[in-house]
Amino acid sequence: MPDFDKLDKxxxxxxxxxxxxxxxTRMPWSFQDLKAELNMSDGNLITHLRTLHKLGLVAxxxxxxxxxxTSYALTA
Incomplete structure (x- = not known):
């Protein structure tokens, strides 16, 4: 069984x-498109996007x- 505790949180x-x-699935995504698709609040979405950007995962x-x-895409 996988050790889920080791997954990168x-x-x-x-x-x-x-x-x-x-x-x-496609690149890039606009902030508004992500917000509509994920049904997240502005604050919640931007917080997650900033975290991913700081980790170098999202451009x-x-x-x-x-x-x-503003648009977002994977870096790799």
Whole structure:
């Protein structure tokens, strides 16, 4: 039986694992698309995304089109 205590909690926490799973399906995802798909609050989603970004797992791209837009993608 696998030792689930050894799983990296930074990635395997439910919210972050959900984000990583979505980012693996296509790239990039906008903040609004992630929020809608995951049904997370702004604060919860940004906290998880910042954690993943600090770990070097998620890249953040900021652009200005008609308005500022932030998108996220896996780094590898």
């Amino acid at each position: 930074a990635i395997h926490e439910k919210g972050r694992l959900s984000i990583m799973t979505l980012l693996a 953040v791209t900021k652009e200005i089109r008609d308005r500022p837009q």
